[in-house]
Each structure stands twice: as structure tokens, then as C-alpha cells.
Amino acid sequence: MADLSLKFSSSTALDTGSFRLLELPSDLSKAVESALLSIKGDPDEDAVLCTGDKTYTLRSIVLSNSVLVVTPSQEDDGNSSDVVIRDQIHEVLELVSSVPRLHKLDSLLRGREYEEGRDEEEDIEMADMGENRSSQHVRLSYVDARNVLQTSDSELDRYLRDRRVLDLDGELRPIVPSYLTTILELILTNLVSLSLSHDAVPADTLESALEGGHDVRRDVARQVMGWFGILANGMWKMDAQAIVREVGLGILRPHRDDPIAQDAFLARWRTAVGDTFAAHVSLALLAGNYLSSTDSTRDPPLTTLTYLPCSQLPTDPAARFGDLFRARARWRAEEIAPFLADVAVDAKERDRLLLKYTRAVPGEGGVWYSARGR
């Protein structure tokens, strides 16, 4: 082979700094050909790279060597023995799979909760207050959220769904939990009164019934149906278990500080979902959301429940155990497990955390976990 002449590009000022090297993790190297990638972040944030469904943190690795980006000559004179240095690079960008950064959304959505009736008055009120007030309540659209949040699209969608955030008139608004419970109960009772099978509900019929009889906005009803089942071709396949669970949470939610008797709670839950779905009622659905305690001095012993949602506990393991042991001094393994499900990826990880942060004491009916002394 003839010698190649290695040259600098003829437009070094333009080319310098115009190349970056991005190290691709194995799961991304295939996706890169089809996926839409983007880098997200404000100047004061660490940048992340988002694919359609994943978020990666970008880290710059400084190289002691330099890497030349070399391309064929772009001169038109056809001198094929020239190759051209386009850029000299001293860093490689490394991608580390990371959790989406969504905590900013909570503060952005604060004060924009959607509840029936309250809505219109508030808007008028806000208009009266003038600009000062409205600047605090900036309307956040879905597109805004995509721009602001360091997350992939499908992770954002899942979060909005899990947080029960409605997209109304181009604005993201979390639904007030009590109103959601009301809508779900209405859906269940209407299914019965319209004698519809919950496997195939004509979405339009249900929406009309909710709108006509109970003033539920059609777009609200439709999005709620989307959260609790599958909407396709105008038919809705209801996820009965998910609805029953949410209704149960709605009943339990006020009992954060004052416990409710387990039997009374289950009875209210069954009534709320109606006879058709009473069979789905089970405390297991609410795992990780309640704390049960038994008062054995009563006869018969009285079991009471308090609302303790896992999702509102700290994500840091040490802080999480601190809160759990403040709520109760001793835990059984099967009781504490649901509260660790979102901090430990598997049973092995969970055991490791238990070993690190708790003292295990064999006692009546198995092992009890209590806080480690300092």
C-alpha cells in the first residue's frame, strides 16, 4: 500500500471541538442505530443522555493520550492518498445507567392539583390576582415537562401514570386522591347499573354516563380509564385488581394517625367496590401501604390498620429504616419486606440491608427485626 499523507483538515478552526467520543454500553450499542437520543439538562445540572426508554448519566473521562479523529480527504481534487485529522480529542464520554431524575416534577406540579368544581373558580381568582400570582403557578405542559426533566419519554409517561397526573387542556395536573377514589367508585357502580362486563366496556357509553350523571369531565374519565386498564378501539378492558386496590387506598388514606379497625376497614372497602368486585378485596393488595397492629389486651384481640405509604418514605436505606423503626419498634420479616421492595432489587439485597441496619432477634413466631443500637 502506498503511503498515506496525514494532514490537518483545511478548516481546523471550524472542526476543532466539533467531535466527541461517546462510549456505548452494550445494551445501547444496538439501540443506537434506531433510537432517538438526546442529551438533557440545564447548565447547572449534570447532563444525562436519554433514549426512548432509559436514562444515562454522562461522565467525562479525561485521557492522558490524545485521540485523532481521521477521515478521508474532502478536497475535490481526488487525491486519495490524503487522510485528514479533523479533531484531537482528550476525553471520552462514558454513560452510566441511572434512575430518571423526576423529583423536580413534584415541586413543579405543586398547587396545580385537579379536583372537580374547585377548578373554574380558582382560574378566575388567579386572573384577578394579576401577574404576581400567576408566575408562581406556571402552567406546565407535557412538552415543558419533557424539556425540563432529565428522563426518557417512557419513564416520564410511566411516572405521570403512577403519580396519577392528568393532561388537561395542555396542562399537567395531578388528580386529588379523594376525587380519584370518587371517580373509581362511580365507574364501578355505573358498570353494574349499566350491566356492562368489565372486560369489554364501550368507553363512550361509560364516559357519557359519568358526564351526564356525575359531571365528570370526559377527558378526565378517559385518562382515568387509561390508568386502570387498557383502552383500545373505543373499548376498555378494566384492570379490576388495580381499581379495587386504589379504592382501598382511598379509604385507608385518612387513617394516617388514627387507626381503623381491620374488620371495619374491609367492610367499608367491600361496600365501596360493590358486590361484583368484593371478591377482589384483599389486604395483600395494599402491601407496603399499611401498618397493622394487634391490641391483644382486648378480647377478642383487635387488629387495627394505619396508613403508611412506602412511596413517601425516604429512598436512602438508612433513613428508610430510621422511619420504619420510628413507626414501630419491632417488625416481622414478612411485615417489613413490602416496605423495602423499592430500595432493594431482590431478596438477597434486602437481606443485606436487614443485616446492615437491623438487629434480628428470634422470638415467638419467627424472627423479629429491631433497630440497631448506636
Place this chain on the structure above:
Amino acid sequence: MIIPIGVAPSSSESNRAFPPQLVQFGSDEYVLIELQGSLEVEGNKDGQVVGRLRVDEASKKPTLLIGHHLLEGKLVNLPKPLAIMHRSMPRDHDSDQRDILMDGGLENRRSTQAQSRWDIVAVVKRKMVFPRRPMPMVGRVASLPQTEKR
């Protein structure tokens, strides 16, 4: 703020490819060459010749002759593939400005945001590495410009 990253495996700006001996060190249009230290050039380096690159047909060993210094290189497979990203030049700069004038100031912010766009122009799994210090060549006079390697 979002910086979109496009995927453009074959760049439109050039349809030229490397000779096959070089393609095996990277892709059709991109090769990464790793050097110890860096190339330091004084003055304008546009279009200046750095050295002669040769790939031995039999041993497939690359050598790079810079001035009186010879570098011996080798092919290194990358543990993880590298995507080469290239910033797209705001080629339609003039039309952008016209838009701003026509739409008033409203579009102003958007067009400044749109200016940086990156494309993945190639994904390479290999690189050419010159790991050692250069060997001085005696008795061979190469008339090459003042490019020195530190």
C-alpha cells in the same frame, strides 16, 4: 434544555471512503488514532501535512513517520464501542436570521437553542494505537514541515 442527537452513519458531506487497509482500523469514513501526548503545532495548521501513514500489507502493522520520528502502531479492539459524535454546522445560518426578522423577536430564543445539534456519524469498535515513544530515524531525510510531537 435538550440537545438532540441524530444518527447519520454515512455522512452526506463526503462520499469518499478510506482505502481498505485503513478501513479495518475503524469504519469506512472514520478512524481513531491514539497517540501518546498530543500534536502541537505553531501557527496556522490548516491543510498542513503531519506525516506519512503506512499500513504494512503482510503484518497489518501501521507506522507513522513524523519528521525524523517513526511511530509503530497496532490495532486495538475497544472493550466498548465508541460512537463518534459530530456537531452539525448551522449551515442555514442566513435563513435563520431572516426568520427572526420576519417573526419578530419571538423566535429568537428558539433559534439560539437549535444551534447545537449532534450527530452520531460512526460507531467504531477498533482504534489504531501508537503506544510507544517515537524512534528517531537516521539517514532518511524527509522534507516535512515543522510538525513536532511532544
